Amino acid sequence: MLTYNVRALRDDKAAVAGVIRACAPDVVCVQEAPCLLRWRHECAELARESGLVVITGGRPASGNLLLGSWRTKVIATRNARLTRTRGLDLHRSQPLLERRGLAMAVLKISGVRVGFVGLHLGLDAGERARHVAEVFGHVQLLRTAYQTEHLVLAGDVNELPHQYCWIRFCVRFVDCAAVAGRADELTFPAVMPDRRIDGIFASQGLQVVDCRVVDLPEVARASDHRPVLAVLRVPA
Template sequence: MTTLRIGTYNLRGLRDDVPALVRVISAMGADLVCLQEAPRLAGWRARCRALAARCGLRLVAGQGVAGVAVLAAPWVRLVHAESRLLRVFLGLEPRGLAMAVVRAGPALLAVGSVHLDLDGRARLHHAAEAVARLRRMAAPYGAPVVLGGDVNESPHQPAWRYLAGQLTDCYAAAPRGDGLTFSSRRPLHRIDGLFAAPGIRVVSCGGVDASGADLAGATDHLPVVAEVRLGE
């Protein structure tokens, strides 16, 4: 049995208090972190690696056009990584999926990071596309999947309902705290989540024990961290 802490966090393009952001990511104590609005375009890889190093992590997957990435702790071994742009919708931002198959002790896991659109039609399409692509990548390894992301809608809406129907909404399965993630200064909505394959046991899922000032200053979202167990 392997216990892992997996997080998801929207960084708002590092436009806020980066030292506070580093402290929050470090406080997550996560073995794997799914990032959204990570550094993009020219130099994205070097900037993601630099941020990861400041948090004691390393970059294992990224999609630079879409600003999604996966970070991992040093002890987690990378087996395979892919990144994909999702279907392009005319007039909307490019959306992508960063994916990695990792080995944590004896267990394999496929983890993906996605940032869904503000447009409802694109959001629902990309939710289904992300789940399908992540499963397709994981299948040759027999790895269960975890998808983390900024869903940009609440749990009662279609894309979230789709994700929670295909996978387990970690917070709904084992809630810790109120679960609200947006905005960081006045959290009223749960729009960021982690979704795990049914065979993964969710021990707990919720926020991060960091200072209120750091959480409010780091970015406009709050992070989500789930503790899960594999191989039970």
């Protein structure tokens, strides 16, 4: 699977699709997918050019989008908006911070149900901390409603691995890059990256075969983030 912040496809759409195709993922968690006019068309076009289909997300998930291959069977989908944070956004000089959300799906892979949650946490540390608790609430609902033992969280965490939210995720899930011995591979910015703020987190029952930051030639012009690709083995 792949997680990729595509910056609303403002850079090079063809390069984004090319990167995704080259990775040949079964599932993609996209952040900053199109949310404005013709967003459905834009998301469908990205899926088609990437050789995938839209599973769920887009505007109802505040820009989180799940794409999948024909090898995955969709059991259920759900989108959610996280609580809006009121207060001055110093980054944008607006009265409200950008609304955050989740794109969620339960897929059958090799006969086993696996839940996927795509997320993009905000720039404000206090908001991120509050939203982590909400994310865990949605994860539990997904597990209970669809009897899903295995689950993957993926997205743009907007903080470093030693900070609060990343640590909270690692209490309940494993950091796939760390397990694969690639925690030193950085994701932002795409050109000369200096930090790791994008990650894939898997529940204990899933085996991490590999996890790495994608460094294809197209990555530098596709977006301002580098994507993260994980190979996970579902237990028989």
